[in-house]
Amino acid sequence: MTSTLTISRLTKRFQGVEALAEVSLDLGPGMRVALLGHNGAGKSTMMKIILGLIPFDAGEVRVCGAAPGSSQARMQVAYLPENAAFHPALTGEEQIRHYLSLRGESPRRAMELLERVGLAKAARRRIGTYSKGMRQRVGLAQTLIGRPRLLVLDEPTSGLDPVSRRDFYALLDGLAAEGAAILLSSHVLTEVEARTDRILILSQGRLVAEGTLAELRRRAALPVGLTVTPADGAAGALAAALPQARLAGDGMLHLACAQDEKLGLLARIAGLGAQVADLDVVPPSLEDICSHFSRRDGQ
Numbered sequence: 687m688t689s690t691l692t693i694s695r696l697t698k699r700f701q702g703v704e705a706l707a708e709v710s711l712d713l714g715p716g717m718r719v720a721l722l723g724h725n726g727a728g729k730s731t732m733m734k735i736i737l738g739l740i741p742f743d744a745g746e747v748r749v750c751g752a753a754p755g756s757s758q759a760r761m762q763v764a765y766l767p768e769n770a771a772f773h774p775a776l777t778g779e780e781q782i783r784h785y786l787s788l789r790g791e792s793p794r795r796a797m798e799l800l801e802r803v804g805l806a807k808a809a810r811r812r813i814g815t816y817s818k819g820m821r822q823r824v825g826l827a828q829t830l831i832g833r834p835r836l837l838v839l840d841e842p843t844s845g846l847d848p849v850s851r852r853d854f855y856a857l858l859d860g861l862a863a864e865g866a867a868i869l870l871s872s873h874v875l876t877e878v879e880a881r882t883d884r885i886l887i888l889s890q891g892r893l894v895a896e897g898t899l900a901e902l903r904r905r906a907a908l909p910v911g912l913t914v915t916p917a918d919g920a921a922g923a924l925a926a927a928l929p930q931a932r933l934a935g936d937g938m939l940h941l942a943c944a945q946d947e948k949l950g951l952l953a954r955i956a957g958l959g960a961q962v963a964d965l966d967v968v969p970p971s972l973e974d975i976c977s978h979f980s981r982r983d984g985q
């Protein structure tokens with residue numbers, strides 16, 4: 687299968703700052719990949735290089751087999767910035783018609799694109815009256831012009847409410863199902879957990895982890911949390927039976943154990959019978975995993 691995006695040992699320096707150091711990755715059609723990392727980790731720099739907006743110092747980048755920024759690559763890539771801005775006096779339809787004309791496509795496709803992103807009803811309203819979620823959807827409609835094979839989305843859901851975020855990811859799922867590769871950065875880790883196929887973690891310009899969430903979870907080998915709800919009046923007896931547990935103000939007992947100790951501990955707690963009203967297993971979150979891999983020396 688031909689790669690949509692190939693990056694090999696990419697290095698970029700800004701006046702002595704190594705923004706990217708020997709980063710390699712490969713994105714195939716239909717892959718939804720999240721690019722995560724602390725502020726200044728190198729995410730935007732990587733996106734700018736993929737878009738051909740800035741040069742790089744070493745390594746290789748191919749977008750659908752072409753050099754970034756070349757006309758062949760630009761035809762295949764679409765970009766959505768964090769805060770897509772449009773002329774407030776134009777309607778959604780006028781804005782998209784304008785972009786279609788710029789790309790040499792028929793402006794008649796505007797309504798089809800706006801329908802695709804759920805904006806058909808608002809298409810004839812001025813963008814100045816749109817909510818932030820609606821403006822992001824105009825941006826997404828714009829990125830769909832020309833059927834790009836790679837979508838580069840920089841914090842696309844920042845500032846969106848949970849329902850708008852869910853709708854936005856549902857749209858991305860549809861595009862990925864049609865074969866578009868999606869590279870998106872986000873600081874909202876809970877949404878990334880559920881809606882992407884692979885996760886890349888950058889830290890200080892280095893790719894410190896890459897894989898599915900399950901793979902990263904296994905590699906990080908972080909402790910698993912267990913929360914035990916005692917039956918009425920059984921908190922004291924349970925705490926005595928589980929001396930490693932912490933009895934919290936909410937009346938729950940909290941424990942942590944290594945992955946390979948989990949089943950044994952679950953069996954022990956189940957053996958306490960009617961004293962236990964409920965039991966929840968809390969796996970390490972993507973946030974825990976990210977900070978584990980991004981941990982800087984001395985921290």
Ligand SMILES: Nc1ncnc2c1ncn2[C@@H]1O[C@H](COP(=O)(O)OP(=O)(O)OP(=O)(O)O)[C@@H](O)[C@H]1O
Pocket residue numbers: 700701703704705723724725726727728729730731732
């Ligand atoms: N034009 C520039 N001149 C000098 N240094 C730069 C420039 N652009 C980025 N940098 C530096 O390169 C590093 C990576 O920055 P980058 O913007 O790629 O990070 P980021 O992961 O996108 O961060 P954020 O999550 O805050 O957007 C940082 O140390 C930043 O200060």
